[in-house]
Amino acid sequence: MSKAAASRKVRVNLDSRAYDVLIGKGVLDRKGHWAKGVGLAGPVAVITDSTVAELYAKKVLHQLTAAGFQPALFSVPAGEKSKSMEAVATVLSGLAQKKLTRSAAVIGLGGGVIGDLAGFVAATYLRGIDFVQVPTTLLAMVDSSVGGKTGVNLPEGKNLVGAFLQPKLVVADLETLKTLPPREFAAGMAEVIKYGAIRDRALFNRVAKGVKPGDSDLVEIVKKCVAIKARIVEKDEFEIKGERALLNFGHTIGHAIEKVTEYRNYLHGEAISLGMRAAAWLSHWEAGLPLKEVQILGKTLQATGLPTHLKEPDDSVALILIDRIIQALGNDKKVAADGKNRWVLLKSLGQAETGFEIKPDVIEAALRVLLTPLLDRDVP
Numbered sequence: 001m002s003k004a005a006a007s008r009k010v011r012v013n014l015d016s017r018a019y020d021v022l023i024g025k026g027v028l029d030r031k032g033h034w035a036k037g038v039g040l041a042g043p044v045a046v047i048t049d050s051t052v053a054e055l056y057a058k059k060v061l062h063q064l065t066a067a068g069f070q071p072a073l074f075s076v077p078a079g080e081k082s083k084s085m086e087a088v089a090t091v092l093s094g095l096a097q098k099k100l101t102r103s104a105a106v107i108g109l110g111g112g113v114i115g116d117l118a119g120f121v122a123a124t125y126l127r128g129i130d131f132v133q134v135p136t137t138l139l140a141m142v143d144s145s146v147g148g149k150t151g152v153n154l155p156e157g158k159n160l161v162g163a164f165l166q167p168k169l170v171v172a173d174l175e176t177l178k179t180l181p182p183r184e185f186a187a188g189m190a191e192v193i194k195y196g197a198i199r200d201r202a203l204f205n206r207v208a209k210g211v212k213p214g215d216s217d218l219v220e221i222v223k224k225c226v227a228i229k230a231r232i233v234e235k236d237e238f239e240i241k242g243e244r245a246l247l248n249f250g251h252t253i254g255h256a257i258e259k260v261t262e263y264r265n266y267l268h269g270e271a272i273s274l275g276m277r278a279a280a281w282l283s284h285w286e287a288g289l290p291l292k293e294v295q296i297l298g299k300t301l302q303a304t305g306l307p308t309h310l311k312e313p314d315d316s317v318a319l320i321l322i323d324r325i326i327q328a329l330g331n332d333k334k335v336a337a338d339g340k341n342r343w344v345l346l347k348s349l350g351q352a353e354t355g356f357e358i359k360p361d362v363i364e365a366a367l368r369v370l371l372t373p374l375l376d377r378d379v380p
Contacts (some may be wrong), residue, residue, distance in 0.1 A: 008223045012146065012230045014166060014237055021146055021170040021226050024219055028060070028134070028173040032067025035107070038168040040130060042103030043070040045095055047118040049078040052110040052136055055179050060109055060134070071107075072098055076117070080263035083113045083152045085161065091121050105130035105168070111137035111184075112144035112268060116162070119150030123165035133167045136176040138188025139269050142195065142225035143247075145170045147233045153263075157328070158255045164238055172222060177213045185213055186305035187269025190250075193300055194276065195225045198249050199232075201350030208300040245354040249344040250276030253367070256328035257310075260321060265311065273306035277374075278366040279345065285365075286356055287345040297349065298374050308374040315371065322367045326360070 007024025022034065035044070044064055048057055053075045064071040074091050076082040095104070106129060108118030115133050122131035133145040151162020177185065189211060196204025203224050211221060229247065236243035254275030257266060266274070280297045283289035302308050312318035329341055343356040 008219055010223060010226045010230055012166070013234050014148075017148075017166040017237075019167055019169055021172060021230070023141070023172045023174070023222050023226065025174045027171055028056075028063070028175070030063075032063040032065075032069065034169065034171050035064060035069065035105075035132060036067055038132070040069070040105045040132070040168070042105065043072065043098070043100055044105050044107055045074055045091075045098070045100060045121075046071050046107045046109055047074045047076070047091060047114060047121060048109040049076055049082060049111075049114055051078040052114070056109060056136060056176065060107070064107075072100075076114075080113055080153070080258075080268075083117055085152055085154070087117055088121060088124070088152055091117070092125055095121070095125050100125070100129075102126050102129055105132065107132045107134055108145075109134045109136065110140070111135065112140045115140050115145050116150050116159075117152060119148075119165050119167070120152055120162055123150050123163035128165065131165055131167045133170040135170065135172055137180055138177060138185055138222075139191050140188075141172040141174075141222055142188065143191040143229065145172065146226055146229050147244075147247075148237065157259055166237075172226075174213075174218060174222065177218075180213065182305070183267065187267040189304045190269035190272045190276070190301070190306055192221060192225055193297075193304065194247075194249055194272065195228045197276070197297060197346060197349055198246050198344070198352035199228045199350060200224060201348075203228075204300075204349050208296065208303075210303065242354050245342065246344055246352050249346070249352055250279045252329065252341055252343065253278050253325065256325045259328045260324040266307065270307050273301045273304075273308065274310065274370055277301060277308050278370055279343070281366045281369050282343060282356075282358060282362065283345040283347075285362060286343075286358055287347050287353065289346045289348060293346070293349045297346075302374050308370075309372055310370045318371050322364070322371075325367060326364060329363070 007027045010021040061071045074094050076087050106118050106122035108115045135141045135145040148164045148166040150165050151159045154160045250272045254272040257271040277298050280294045284294045310318050344354050345356050346352050
């Protein structure tokens with residue numbers, strides 16, 4: 001059996017915007033047929049970053065050329081700093097200079113930053129052209145490449161500018177994870193843990209045992225995460241019914257941590273890990289999550305290699321950081337019309353609910369949990 005033969009497919013059912021997510025090892029080794037199969041016909045703009053370009057751009061460009069496309073490569077510096085309006089303007093100008101028409105398509109080749117950036121470029125160039133996601137990180141495979149959210153950051157907050165654009169196809173080749181640094185793989189596991197925590201206790205129990213890039217069931221683990229997100233997106237594509245908010249467990253605090261640390265101290269998944277530890281305590285106090293399950297979640301994050309407390313040089317700096325995090329919560333894009341955060345909390349591992357309103361002093365107490373390392377009895 002070939003590597004590609006072991007692939008899985010998840011259908012995201014959104015009427016005329018429906019698409020497939022191909023998951024497996026070697027699914028990119030199909031001579032560009034994955035692009036032809038979804039109707040791409042014109043020139044293709046491959047948007048990537050400086051790190052991924054060295055690893056996979058030549059291969060993807062060769063496949064697209066062999067399949068009859070005319071690919072052009074656009075590379076931005078690796079890192080969260082490229083998820084910006086400046087990077088969008090640079091790439092859009094590049095597309096215009098190439099005189100690409102509406103028959104063209106954008107392929108986002110890389111992690112979550114590239115997927116969001118490339119998707120926003122596709123959504124805005126000539127008022128919208130076709131888009132294909134080719135995620136190369138675990139985090140992008142299980143989360144950001146699926147669901148149609150695109151966008152960039154502003155100095156005032158994360159993901160404040162964006163558009164909904166469903167891709168024509170997502171190609172998640174797990175072979176690309178072989179070149180992923182261990183820290184990046186662990187960051188992706190934060191989202192995997194999230195999916196188990198909000199919707200699938202069996203999945204959570206599996207990942208709590210530890211997951212490595214070479215695990216034989218990694219394709220199935222990724223498929224389960226994608227399927228959970230697909231079903232949620234199908235019910236609430238444009239995040240107006242409340243169902244899609246479930247995906248934000250741990251993200252309200254996580255995004256605030258990213259912002260106040262200027263995206264330098266923590267990878268996205270690491271910030272979400274901190275957010276989930278704090279959200280677990282909020283869940284215990286406000287939604288009845290059993291203390292034992294608070295501890296299990298914390299230990300699972302820690303065992304995965306994710307941070308569970310703020311890595312500041314001393315308590316005074318950490319306390320200042322907490323004050324800044326509290327202020328940043330008001331600029332989160334998920335703030336409701338009345339200016340208040342609506343929190344996603346766990347009733348139990350595998351069962352999340354949305355719409356919780358929490359008093360400021362309780363939020364501060366949860367943030368103070370992040371001042372101390374995880375203990376055998378994780379009690380603040």
